[in-house]
Every structure is written in structure tokens, then in C-alpha cells.
Amino acid sequence: MIFPEGGGRESHRKEEIKQYYRSFLWSLVFTVPVFLIAMIFMYIPGIKHALDTKLVNMLSIGAILRWVLSTPVQFIVGRRFYTGSYKALRHGSANMDVLIALGTNAAYFYSVYSVLRAASSTDFESTDFFETSSMLISFILLGKYLEVLAKGKTSDAIAKLMNLTPGTAILLTLDDEGNVISEEEIDSRLIQRNDVIKIVPGAKAASDGFVIWGQSHVNESMITGEARPVAKRKGDTVIGGTVNENGVLHIKATRVGSESALSQIVRLVESAQMAKAPVQKFADRISKYFVPLVIILSISTWLAWFLAGKFHGYPDSWIPKSMDSFQLALQFGISVMVIACPCALGLATPTAVMVGTGVGASQGILIKGGQALESAHKVNCLVFDKTGTLTIGKPVVVNTRLLKNMVLRDFYELIAAAEVNSEHPLAKAIVEYAKKFREDEENPMWPEAQDFQSITGHGVKAIVRNKEVIVGNKSLMLEHNIPISIDAEEMLAETEGMAQTGILVSIDREVTGVLAISDPLKPGAHEVISILKSMKVRSIMVTGDNSGTANSIAKEVGIETVIAEAKPEQKAEKVKELQAAGYIVAMVGDGINDSPALVAADVGMAIGAGTDIAIEAADIVLMKSNLEDVITAIDLSRKTFSRIRLNYIWALGYNLLGIPIAGGVLFPGTGFRLPPWIAGAAMAASSVSVVVCSLLLKNYRRPKMLEHLDIGGIKIE
Template sequence: MTTVERPPQRVELAIGGMTCAACAGRIERKLNKLDGVRASVNYATERATVEVPPGYPTTTLVDTVSNAGYQASPVPDEPAEDGASVDDAKLRFLLSAGLSAPVIAVSMVPAWQFPTWQWAALALSYVVVLVCAWPFHRAAAVNLRHGAATMDTLVSMGVGVAFLWSVYALLWGGAGVPGMTHEFSLLPADHGRADIYFEVAVGVTTFLLLGRWLEARSKRRAGAALHALLALGAKDVAVLRDGVEVRVPVGDLRVGELFVVRPGEKVATDGVVEDGSSAVDRSLVTGESVPDEVGPGSAVVGGAVNTSGRLVVRASRVGGDTQLARMARLVERAQTGKAQVQRLADRISAVFVPVVLGIAVLTLAGWLVAGASADNAVTAAVAVLVIACPCALGLATPTALLVGTGRGAQLGILVKGPEVLESTRRVTTVVLDKTGTITTGRMSVVDVVPAPGVDAERLLRLAGAVESASEHPIAQAIAARAVSTARVEEFRNAEGLGVTGVVDGSRVVVGRPGLLARHGIELPEVLVSAMAEAEASGRTVVAAGADGVALGLVAVADTVKPTSAEAVARLRALGLRPVLLTGDNERVARAIAAEVGITDVVAGVLPAQKVAEVERLRAGGAVVAMVGDGVNDAPALAAADLGLAMGTGADAAIEAGDLTIVRGDPRLVADAIALSRRTLATIKGNLFWAFAYNVAGIPLAALGLLNPMIAGAAMALSSVFVVANSLRLRGFRPAAD
């Protein structure tokens, strides 16, 4: 008996209590020590994505996180924005700022130093250091119990040492004498044991709390795109049951049921219009700015807005199977994952804090050995602890991912995972499928050539009437153009040649010239020449005749999308080489390629040969991105270095792709690559500044050239800078608009 191994389950946990990237790394290591568990913890999103064996108890994961000193809970289906953490950070900052302002002012201006100012500073500082800075001390204590050190350890030690040294100076160092004065300096000053650092303790706390508050606000703004996406769906729906409208929660809607969408309402779920016509605004879901006209047989997506007429829709997908739900999952997966550069930052953060603690101890010892006073040595050590906090390092990657992938979702570009961003940077060649990517994928009449003396309207009316009885794509294109009301009788289908029938008493033949010849109809020379010219340009041509006389020609083609030429030009502008890859014949492929500006064409290939062509390009040194929409494109999408699936195509193609273009505009292919590259560039820029800041700041602090309060302000501002730099991605403007 064969045992089928079941795939692992995916569990999402909301993590509380994290204050830096080191916290995330610690939780990740604890979870990964469990048998069969693979975990990734994201500090910016406060989520843990865990793969576990089927049936693995979630309580084990929650308990593991709790034992590490943090809180964990399963992520709800509809996560709400976390305003509580923002409000708490704001309240702590405002209280700290209000109490710190007089302490800093009186410490910096000797003229304001009344006889017992230092004792008043002690009272105010006590509240700031113990109450406002409590989250830092609590987190440091929790980590200390587990033998770990994080950013909070550095902050708690820096603030605590500055405060305790000041208390010591007041009680035993002579600083408590009434009338004592000292001046504030950007560089540490030497006042002997009478030097107090209350302004440093409260200033560092205030600046760090300001950074925490701005960081929490920015993180919420960064994730706003995902929250907006999750909020797009309708909450209830008018379902037709036994001919009566019944309004029920959208979760009670079932596949196959009919529901009503009135003007101004959102489409409750994916479906097909059964009755009514209207214009549907899909901009919230796909980023497509122009409303789409729909009628019976048209597909609609959940979350789109009905702008005018009443629609009756039959549900085709519900719940997690809808396009909107799939979009949300892809975006969330991308935002909670980790790119390779983030994993590098995580590894650095894991050893960074212990190294900084070592540097602070060496700084303290070095100053003392060099003969400096104890207060100068303490000041330098505190400055090292404060300036080295790796907040910016932990935020550099996840905030850029949050904003970049969220902006992509707004534009109809879905990134499957953060590792995709690194793939876009290396791409040199873009392989484009023809049907459904460069072309519309639907045959349509592009030319009508009547025989001499024949009216074009009569040609279309008779040909369209006969073709309306056929299901062939070419026949349907002709019937759609003709919109004939004439009835066809004695319909016959000649396999591979065409069709015949009687319309208004006339025997009509539509198809290849050979079929017409069988019925005694010869094409005049002018039509023969026109047919040869049309076929040379890649069009499919059918001839029509009635009662032994030629009526003319109808040329049909899979028309090029109006934006395809611009899309190819934009790919070239990005330094990419476009290649057209199609199963169609060489002549048609060349004609389409010439129309959109592609010179490299590979035609007449089967799905397996598409994979071989991708592998051939890669073997030649090219880094290949494949763009396609059909089931036959799925293997090639998976084989390419980067797969881009058109969201209007088959599910198999979308699953195989790394990037999904929700709407069928090929210009978004270039936009997707451009946005991915810019997001990656932002991540690298963030990491550079985070590293440069620490590399430059730690030596200055160790040499005694940095006041601890200034170090605290700089550290807080570095985190704000990283988040603000990431938020610039919200301004990305696609050329497709």
C-alpha cells in the first residue's frame, strides 16, 4: 500500500511584544527548533508564518512564543488595523515629552537653574525613566531571563546607567548641593562626580518613544494597502431564492446561486451575468480606470462596483476562491516573507547587540585605563549603547516590502514572494506569449472585401447568418460582426473546409476557396489577389458565395491589444530584450511581431517546446522572464527565472507565475518589473543607511565625541528616515495610467 505524504500546513500567528528585529530573530529560532516546523517572523508586520506537519497543534506554537517572553495568537480571517499600539506609543511619548521638556531646558540653560533645580529634575526624570520607558525595561528583563540581548537591552542599559549615575552624583558626588550649576554641551563635559545626566536619560527616552510612535504610524500606513484590499469585499448580498430577494451575509452565498447587484453596490463575489447590462468599475480590484461594459455571459469579479443598471449574477466562486481573496493572500504572503537581503540583515542583527555590549564595556574600560574620570567613561559607554540600537536595520527591508507590494496590489500587480524582487534585477530577456498576452485572444473581423457589384452589408448578412450556427471561433467572430437576424436552414458543416446553409432562399457557402469550388463558385482574380495579400499579413481569410456567385471575402485575425506596442517599447527602455514565443504559424507570428516592434520570434512551438526554448535562452546566458496566460504557458512560466502570469488567463498559469498581472494590459509587465526593481533599490538604500549610521556613529560615541542625548535623537531619526524612505514607494506611478 502506497503512503501519500500530505503537504505541510501553513499557520499565521500574530506576534505581540516585539520591539526590534532581534526579537523577531529570537522567536524565529525558538519556533524552528520544534520538530517539523519552519518559521519566518516579520518584525514590520508582527506576523509569524509557520509551516507545520498536518494536524500539528497551534497551541504548541503559541506556547513556544509565550515561553520566549512574547504573545502569540492565530491571525483572524479579517485582521483589523492595530491602532492600540499606535495610541499607546503616542500616549507614552506625549507624557515623556511633557515631563522631559523642563528637565532638558533647565539642564541646558544655566540662567534657569534655580537653587534646587537638580532635585526637581530628579522627580520628573523618575517618572519618565520608570513609567514612560517601562516597555524598554520590561522587554530587556524578559530577554535577560532567557539569556538574550536585544535593542531594548541597549536602550534600558543606556537610560538606566545615565539615571543611576545622576542619582549617585546627587547623593554622594556633591551634585545635590543647592546652587550647583553646569552647562549643556554637544560634546560630553567633565564636571567630575558632580556631573548629572537627567537630561540624557529623559531626552533619550523621549526621542526613542517619538521614533516608536512615528514608526508605528508609518507601519500602519505601509500596510494600509492590504487592509484596503481586505475591506473591498461586500458584507451582505441580495440572493434570489425561489424568485424572492433575500439579503444574507456574503459568507452564506453558495456557488451557483443567483444574486442581485443594484447600481452603486459592490459585486458580492466572482460570477457570470445572467440578466441585465451595466458598466462595472473594477478599478479598486484591478487598477483599471475605465469601467467595463457587461451583459449576459460577461464575467464579473467580487469587489467591483456596479455603476448603472441592475444585474443578476450567478456566483461562480465564493470565499477564499475568489479573485479578491487570492489577491489578498498573495499580497500578505509577499509582505510576511523575507528576501535574501532581509535574511542577511537578520543574521547581522542576531550578533549585533552582543557585539555592541562588548564595545560599550571596552569603551568604559578604555577610558578608565586612559585616566579619564568615571563620569566621562560612563558617558561614552552610554552613548555607544544608545547610538547602536539596530531599529533601522530591522525596519529596512520589511517596511519597503509592505509599501511596495501594497502599491503593486493597488495597481493590479501581485508579487508572490519577496524573493521575486531579486529575480527582477537580473532579468535580461522577456519572453512574451502571443495569444492573450500581446493579442486579445479573441478572433474578430478586421476586413471585408466584397466582390465587384456586391454590397458589403449583404455579404456580411448572409455569411454571418450561416456562421451563427457554427461554434468555431472564426465563425463566431463573423457572426458577431454581422449581427444578422436572418434564419439559416439546412445547415451543413464541412470539416476543415467551411459551412453551408440556406438563408432567405439562397444557398450560401462560407469557407475555403476549395469548398466554394465544389459548389461551382469561382473567385474572380481581384478576390484571389486580395486573399493572398491578407494571408501574407497573417490574417485568416474565408470566402463566401451564394447561388453559384462569389460574394466576397471576410478577413479575421486575433487582434493586437492597443497597448502592446507601447509595452514592448517600455520593456526595451528598461534594457530588456523582448522575444515573441507562440504556437501559431510563422507568418502570423512575424506579422504580429512586426506590428508591436519585436524582432526575435519563435513560432510553431508546442508547450513542451516552449519550456525547451526558455531553457535554450538560459543556457545562452540570458536571465529569462516569461509572460503568458494559458494552461499551455504554465510549464514555461515555472521554468523561467521569473514568471509573469496575466490574471485574465488560466488559473494554472497564475499559480505557476511569480508575478500576476490582474488585468490584461501588457504595459503592466514593464510596470511590474520597474516597481519590483524600485522596491529592491529602496531596500538596499535603507540597509546602506542603517549600516552606515551604525558604522559611523559607534566610533564617534566610543571616542567621547557624541553626547548621549544627541545619540538618542539620531537613533530615533534613523528609524523614521528608513520608514519615510520606504513610504516614497506609495508615489510610484505606472506608465499604464
């Protein structure tokens, strides 16, 4: 299998479910007869007489049967609790297993003492708790079985992702001219980098790659959450696991096996589900002190009731006929120990985080663990990059003005030669536009650029055909002491006024031309900013672009605070300033130059179409590259944490209410007492209810505000 770590975890989970199921069934085999003998048959005259028949002195057949049947439950079926207790105590801590082992052993060994005393006495009537210890173990195993069964459902997102990769692929063999010589069906695990794979309509892509032949539409919803099929033609990338809808595609494999996007997503979701949220430290701290406190409470409860009975602190009529004051006190003590198990508290956070991250993955929002999830729900300030985040990120050259007499083809040849080495979206737009002057060539060869230098956030510099070519913003020209003419200044002001980016071109230290580049706003950007305002989240734009363009874009989307011409380190500094002012800051970006700010922010959100470095630096990856997913991410995190709070209220409230009742607070006035086996059932029910409460997050729906949002003329549902 391609994902051994995921597969191993899945098989381990299935084995764990089987083990608990088998243990529970074996416990039932012995516990049901114990329950029947102790609770039912004692009221059926003929059977009661047989069970009460004495074997040795006061030792009855019923007591022997209960002892024999409960012993395998205590020591064989319940062995896991002894093992868990030993491991915990060896590490200097006490956990739920310690409480269960103490509670069941107290009931079991008191019962053994009672039976042995009856066997050696002619006047001591034994009263045992064998049914208590065996029923307690059975209910706890049932609770554990239901718990691991429910917890397994929280990992459905991973299971679905892992099943996306097809088992086989069609491998093509090409000749030197790119013609298909042969095709062969192979196991998809055997695909190597640079292999050419054929994807027929309806088939899944067996690896990541790019199209070298063919046109089609590909359904990427299982990876990105985007419902609309994406058009693919020569040069476009294809993600492994996505479904080819209509035409035939030939793709060249680029990332295979554990390097593939799908494999990385699986690892990311897995590590996110395993990572602890800071809020869980609260539960861990409580659990650390809670177990010793419960043991003290339990012993104190037993001692208080025992002393009260010894010194006639309550009427003898309170003691049930079937027991004495010591046994009544012991029952209260065991009930307190069992009902107070903090396992529901320990499940409150991890189950909700697992479901929350799984739901996020299914919506195309990859959340890297509990830390990111917790921070996102507190966010009250969003810092947006402009290019590729608020805008589509595929800018186009819309105007060119030459300030010197020069052939436009030659002008663009020099610029393209310098910019082809840059990864910046504006550089790509210029090179793409320059290709129009070389339409006769599909992939034109540009003149060689020497001494190439990329000045992050400003532009590029190179020597092309013995000419010094500098392409960039106004700041870059001023840094190199290149004079900017009045005409160039006016052209810049005009382009910026139209929300376009003005790029200056200097050839041999003289401004030769001005390029106007437009990067259209993402559909729905204005509505997203408006919704964020209604959610009491402040929006700020920080961009390396010039102030004119930045302000025009900000005005269009409704952002009031703008920091323009910011270098990468200045973006990070701005984030830190906002944090110092008391804001919980999320940074939304897509480029390498956003990485420092993404790391500095409380929550870094990377646009999925951005660079690998930005995605690596971010805490949350928005796979669909849609701005509205910023709102979904914050809303999902808020919903998850409200569920965690609800789990804590339930778990703590249950203990605060259950412990006094188990300790006998209601007994003096009402005669109501909580037998240990019922306390065990209640404790198991508490754990299961917390897990079920977390599982209800699976019904999460995006905020209603987004239902009416039109993205590119298509209503988002």
C-alpha cells in the first residue's frame, strides 16, 4: 500500500475494536450468570433453596458459583486494567486503570474474605460483591468498545483519502518524437518519476504530474473540496487521486508514492489528529491530580460511613438486610472510585479535534493540528496579502508605454530574458505577454541573462545582451539612483489610479518604459471582507505592491488599513505589532515572501495554489484557494471549540454531580444509593456521550452567510 503509516494505524484501530469486542463478549459469558444468581434466581423459590444449600459451615453453593464465575472476569478478562495500572504507576502517575483496578479488587477481595470466613464459621452469613466486580468490568469494557468504535469514525476522512489512489495505471512508452509506441497496465505503486501515464475518462490519476497531451475536465473535489470540474490542457498540473471526467490525458509523473500531494495530505491530517491542542493541557493537569484526589475521596467516603456505622451515627434501619455497616461503607467507597474516573475529561479534546480536522479536510481546509484549531477560534484580525490572495494571482499585462524609441519586440525580449528567471506572478505575466511577439515559437528561447539578481518585493536585475536591465517598482529605481522622468511618474500615477500595478523598466540606467499590469480581484472578495466585519474580525492588507494599486484594491474590497511596498520582514514585523496591540492575528498569503509573516502570525493560512514554502509555513492550508474558506476555517474552529467546552462542561459537571450521589449524599433522606456496577455503567455512558457529542460535528455546515455568496456567477452551496 502507498501509505504504510496510515494503513498500519487503520489495522491497529480495527484490531483494538476486535479486542474490546472479544473481551466484552467473554466478560458477558461469565457476568450474566453471576448477575442472574445474585439478582434474579434469589427470588425464585426452588432455585433459591438450591443456591442457599450449605456446603461447608455457612458457605453456600450460590457463593461458590459467584466466586468461580467472577474470577476469570477479574483476572483474565480484566487483565488489561492491571497492565495499564502497572505502566501508569511505574511512570509515577495514576490513571483510569488504577481506579478500576482498585475498585474491582476492593469488591472482589472483600468478597473472597467474606466467603472464606463463612466457610470457617458456623454463625457468619457471607455477603459478597462478586457481581459488582464482574459487572463493573463488563460495563467498562462495553463503554471502551463503544468509545473505540466511535473514535474510529472520527478518522473517516483519512480512510476516504487513502482509498483515492487507483490500484493500477496505464504506462505509456513514447519514442523520441513523443509518439506512443506501447501501453501497459501496471500496479500504481510501480510508477516512477517522469513516467508517462494515460488517464482515460472516468479513471483516477495514479500520481501527481502535468499534462503533456490531451484536454479534459478533472474533478478535484475529493482533494480540494471544489465541486466544479477543472479544465486541464497541456502544461496543467494534475493531482493524484482526482477523477478524469471526459477527454483522454497523457500526464508525466512528477511526484510519486510518499511525495505525492495526496500522501502529504494524509500525513498532514494524521499528524493533525494526533497533535494535542493547548486546551488539552488543562485536562491533563486535572487528570494528574484528579486520580489521587478520587482515591482519597473514596477512602474518606468509606471511612466516614464505616465510623458512622461503628459508633451508631445513623439508625440501624438504614442498613439493608443483606449487608452490615462495613459492607454498606465499602459499597459507597467503591462507587465513588468508579464514577469519578476522568476518562470523559481525557476524551473531550482529542475526539473533537479529530472530527474537526477531518471535517476541515473534507471541505478542502487542511488544519495542521489542535494548536492551529485552537488559535483560529480566537482570531480577531486578518492580515491579507494582495497578489494571489485577494486577487486571482494571475496578473496580465494590459498596457505598455515606451519612453524611448525602441521596437516593442526587442523591448520585451530584454525584459523577458531577465524576468524568466523569477518566480513572481508579475514576472510570469510579463514573460507570458512577451510570448505574443514570438508566436511562431511555442516555447521561445530568450537571450541569456547574466548576473541575474532577484530583489524580493521589488523586482529583478540582470545583464542581457551587454545591457543592464532593471525591472521593478519605483523603490528599486530610486535604490539604484535611476532618475524617474515626469512622464514616467504620471504614467505610474495613472495606472495606480486604475488599480493596476505600474512596473518601471530601466535599460542601461535609463527608464525606458512603463508596464501596466492588472490582477483581477477574486470573485466574492468584497463580500468576504464584509462578512468578516460582521464576525467582528478586522481586515488589513499588507503587500509588496505600490501604495496606489494597494489602496485601489483595498477600497474595492472594503479594507481600510493598508501597508504597501512591504518587504517580507516588514510583513512579519506588522504582524508582531498587531499581536503586541492585543490582536490574535491570522495571516493569509500564498508566496515565498509571505512565509515569515505566516510563521509569525498566531495562525498562518496559505492559499492552496500558492508555493510549497508558503504551504509548509502555514498552520491552515486552503486547498480550493477560495477566500470564503477563510471564513469557513474560523467558523469551523469556533464550532469545534464550543463542542470542546460542551464536552468539558459535561465531563466535569457529571463528576461534580455524580461523586456526591455515589458517596451517599441522598441516602439519609431518600434511601437511594448507587451500587458500584451502576456507577460503572454511568461512567462508561459519560465517556461514550462525550465521543458522540464530538461526532455530531460531522454534521457541520458552512455559515449561512456564505450560502448567498456568488462566486463567479455560481451560487456557493
